[in-house]
Amino acid sequence: MRQIVGYASGVFDLFHIGHLNILRHAGSRCDYLVAGVVTDEAAEQMKGRPPVVPLVERLEIVRSVRHVDAAFVDTSADKRLAWHQVRFDVLFKGDDWRGTPKGDRLEAEMAEVGVEVVYLPYTVHTSSTHLRAALDALTGPAGPVSDAGR
Template structure:
């Protein structure tokens, strides 16, 4: 049986943390689908729009040899993503483990038999840090971190 993995993320300002999640995910499935979160969903969840537009983020992630397919995640939940993509395992950074969001994801995925696998979160590089650096370079005050 082919194990289909799903690695959702905004993948804004693509960096080594994104690459690490995708590399780890590739090792745990036969087919890897990356769900690139839409601009609107990213803004709803993070409180701000990505720097790089969805079409460009899709192009970057699609070009990676470790990703079999990249899809625009335009759905309102990971359960809706499963309804469209049909994966066996979903991958998240371990910053989700033990959080209310992680517990909700685990419960939702358990309903359809999907395993949730967590990988180490790359603490030293993040899109938020890169965004702040860009804002400083532009001479602007960095935006407050989204909750």
């Protein structure tokens, strides 16, 4: 019997319970889960700002999650590029994408290569955006003030 390969991609910056929930739910719905970790450059292009945590560290964190069988460096918003390398059967996204223009576009692109898009519950109360805003409120948008050089 053929294994079902799942793919869940994200920036996974400031790793939190929402990230864990997506990976846990995705891992329970496939035989082999590949987590795509978006590069710093692609994340900045998609979100308009760079991640706080560097790619190599985000990869190590995601790779260490027991629900993840492999981690993959994801270089583009176009998931067809990742599919050509990983050959997944199912792509998992948070249900905040369902019924949106970006979700509809993703479904159409994945249909081109025979991949099903499965939406998983989005953790509303915690997000990297909320965490980043809280950090900015504490430290200012430029980051913490350093004592170096004083």
